[in-house]
Amino acid sequence: MKGLPVLSLLLGLCFFYFVGIYLFVGGFLLVRLEVNRTSSCGDVLQPGEEPVDFCRVQPRFRRAVLLIIDALKIDFARFDPNNTAPRPYENKLPVLEETASSRPSHSRLYPFRADPPTTTMQRIKGFTTGSLPTFVDVGNNFASSAILEDNLIHQFGQVGKRVVFMGDDTWESLFPKKFYRSLPFPSFNVKDLHTVDNGILQHLYTTMTSGDWDVLVAHFLGVDHCGHRFGPDHPAMADKLTQMNGVIRSVIDRLQNDTLLVVMGDHGMTDNGDHGGESQKETDAAIFLYSPAPLFAGPPSQNELDVVPQTDLVPTLALLLGVPIPYSSVGQVLLPLFPPHGQKEGTVEGLSQLEALWINAKQVNRFLETYSGMAKDIPPESLSRLKEEFNRLSSEYLTTVRFGRSPSPELAASLQAYLTSVRDTCRATWARFNPVKMAAGLAILAFACVLCFILSEFSIDLLRETGPGLKVPVIMALTAGGCVAVGQLLTQGYIEVAWSLAAVALTSQLLFLWTWARCLTARYLLIPPVVIPLLRCASLLSDSYVIAEGRVVTFLMFSLALYIPIHLNWDGLLLPPIHDPLKSAGLLPSPGLSPSTVRKESSTLLACIGLLVGSLYLSLSFHGCREEQGFCQPSPFLSPLSRLQDSQLKNLHYVLSIFSLGLWTYLLRRCLRHYGNLNSSGGTVFTARWILPLLSMCLGLHWAVSATPEDSFRNLAELISLAQLALPRAAFCLLGLGLVLIWLDPLTVFVKTRAATSTRGSSLSPPRYRASTGISPQAELHHLIPQIYQRMRRSLNDGEMSRVSEVDSRPAVEAYGLGTVYSAPLLLFCGLLGIGLLLLHPEGMALSFLLLLLEMGALLHIQASSTTLSGLHGTDSGGFYVPWTPIVMWSFAATQFFHATGHLPTFPSIQWGAAFVGFPDGHTGTILPASLVTLNTFASHILFAVSCPLLLFWPLVCEVRGSRGGRACGEEGEDAVMEMRLRENPKQFSSALLQLSTRYLFIHGAQVFASVCAAAILRRHLMVWKVFAPKLMFEASGFLVSSLSLLIGVTLVLRVDIAVGHWFKRIIPDTSR
Amino acid sequence: MWDHEIRAMASTHAIIAASVFMATVLPAVTIRGFSVYGTHLLWLYSVSGTVTAVSVAVFWLLGISPPTKKHTLGYKLSRLFRSCVYFFLSCLFFHTVVVLYGAPLIESALETFSLAVLLTSLTTLRCLCVLGPNVQAWIRVFSRHGAMSVWDTCLQITVACTVVGAWVGAFPIPLDWDRPWQVWPVSCSLGAMIGFLTGLVAAPAWIHYHRKQLTYKCK
């Protein structure tokens, strides 16, 4: 069979998908490294003086009140007295305008520009760290959302300021245990406009008057929730804003002279009340600064700044309150809040403008140096430009200070320009979606899906035309990629790999499509098994369905399961046709059709559907819970045994798990033995006989050891800890050994000479086979499927008429297990892999894995029975093609068991415990734990993808003797040849394998495409960072893992094919096949 | 010959649809506080009772059900008894299927069973009326070449529409819109009802449109 074209086509398809995902993710998911260093009082020093403790200097303000009104858009805060008919959100905060106009040197209102993503959590991170948080801040612990970067709250704590917090409970998860006092209120329910606000108001004024605080943070959520629920243009918004007006007024009345008040919004909102994106309506919030003591040097001048970037709040607040600027801040101090250089001594204490700028610039430069040492995402030429600029400025400033000259105004301006350009550089790197990349990724993914579909429908034609047909597009594509790379090199001076890859992918895709577009018609898409995946893809566009994904997939699976018998019945295949004398000249000519066979196959089919439905239903009880699902109890099997308190329950769980594990092993061995695959002495058989049971024993012991309470056997503690280390590692080694053995020697065929008919027989069938495996009579009973090799060979030689005379002089050989030569190693491979993956899961998941195996078996038998039923009735096309329905169910089952093994597409639900199986003391590197966690997370994806070719083999494995066999092999009508049929038709074999894999890839790829679309379309959605972006990440990585596993499975099949070829050569040396 | 049967079917369907309409409107006039969402179970019972009664009456009057071989009272009684048993079994069957589809197992079991009763009275009852208590015949009807009369084709269409309607009715349940009709099992029973009504309209129309292509083997 043609292995290479199949593999290369699959690799090409995977390459398209990978490039598409890479491009899209590169444009959508902004990644930034976190710098885990903190500023301290000693390190930000003014030049030319003795080292002074920065924090000892008397700060400008002793206390600050931060009123954060979520989604306070600048339009809400402005007041227009000429507006006679204000909309519900206009002119509702008159207090800001009144204060600003009556006390111009005490207060000011600015637009406050947030950086995308404009979601509350990212914004809180932004205006406490002074950085530009992206969706993925690498270095952050995924499991908890606590901010590890240096931030204002941390700095306040360092110098002993008492920070009191009240409001949105997001803060509590971002800064756990950092507050002196904290009054969080639940923020999750968007429909609830008042709980958080009323909770704050109950405590705000009493706290302010009690004086037991230095920094008070109050985060109101009502305006934001009102926006999400009703939109800004609604009377409820007017009420909410009026309430906020009252709050600000009362707070102003209670302020003391040493206190700074900041009223601000974290982001704006669109006309629908949503936020998250980068349009000006979402980014422009309001900031209002006020102090009873004079804050500004004078009334607002003409040339003052008109917009305050959100990053600028951090350095300003830090320097006004006398704490060091957080390490990773890229903000710039708000100059109007600091006195000009000359007036410092007279009016107010604290830093002058130039000093503040200098400290600021030094801190930013330090951060830039640290960051560029860690990550390479800031373009090098702009980095070096910035560095030069800083060196120039610093020497100028130092000479100015050393000689006591009065600084030139240009110096301040150029310091400001330096800070602005640093911030712009960082923003260009971190805080901007790249729409071109996103669009290119989407296009490549869409084309890849179409290609996949075309390939799956026309796999035969494609394989026939392979060769020159494939070379041209590949060469053209590589040329295009090279052209793009050279073009980039010429215009920009460096190569961005993503674009070259994109050029390669797009060119080859378009060339392919150009060739094959004529074959594409829409009618293929309108059959139910394709409509259901489309429904599933559509469901990825709604956050509710993504949250309920586990149940949605089970629902769809169940629908398909019911569709199978109904469809068969509709085609009249489920029941034996009634032999009515009246309709003896019936419509169905039925060759070789016996009602009893039909009845038997139908009952097998229905029993398997029952099993499938049962395991679908039971699998629902292994689901975990997302935080968005209100009343949800995670499955009790998800917690490891060592956490269970009740010892009886523990024993029960343990026994259940061991039972499932034992059944898993038994079923696998039973299946292999049933088809006579356990007789020879090769590596695979050795694995099945010894390694498989040993591995499960290791696993059972490991569970027992890890479930032992630590204090129960004190004197055995050392032994237990040794066992905890050794058992899983032994299991890993056994697993590796088993997989390698299967790979090296995949054949499970035992050759037995039947009643030696000639003297040459003994020389042809090597005696060592016999010697090493004494077959007991009892075992002989189990070799139910002896392949009469004699007949095989005769059919092989049929073409060569000249050799007919020789045939009879050949020995008659029985080859046990030849009929399942392809599926047996694959099955064993999956079984071993399954136990290995189970090792990485909590013990209770053994039950779920057993269900997985049962469901796999049920699906395979359903596929086999329905193929046989359609074959019996003569509606079979004759090829080995696997129809859509089983493949769709197979790929849905992967998602279904992703959920049924306790996983969810959210970052907090990743089972980190998997990284410590066999490594209880942690790791030194990151690759090993990351791969362990990946294996744990995508266990079901791996298992189903690797075993996907079984769908092709199983109908042959289960084929009814004398029916298909009779048809395919002419009039001889002998024993079933099972999988040898594949060998007889290598062309059909390879095209069927290609079709199966492309269909599987298509379904997964379409899901990736749908979640990519969801992320792209809904990037303004409230849930984008909570639901869609994590879903995209999980879907994309799931696809990655699935496609690689599928390639492994296909390669294993090809490997077996080669081995079978060698085996035939050895048996019949002179036959070229 | 065709026109006659199609006209009979259309008028039967009109009567059934009208009875559904009346079963919704009449209680709303007579009983205070009756509404399709608010007192959903009451509506369910009223509609399924009415549909059952009207279908049985209409089909009995039309005399479509297969001719019985014997005319003894005992045989008729046993047929009636078997029909009742089948009705109940079909309720249980639908209940099981709905639970497997993800309906809560213990809580709101009454609601689930009421939905099962509605589905039975919309689908199984029609089978009983048209084909009699004969499961073999039911299975036979739902195949491509299984329909032996206009009424069989009509049965195929209405049953498929009802079941698909109930299936589609489950789609809005997970959405977070908090509407009264998203409560279990309101959307499903509404879906089934809408599907049924669609089927009532679609079946005569489809048969009328395809009357040239339809050929039936005689019984």
Ligand SMILES: [Zn+2]
């Ligand atoms: Zn917000």
Ligand SMILES: [Zn+2]
């Ligand atoms: Zn919001």
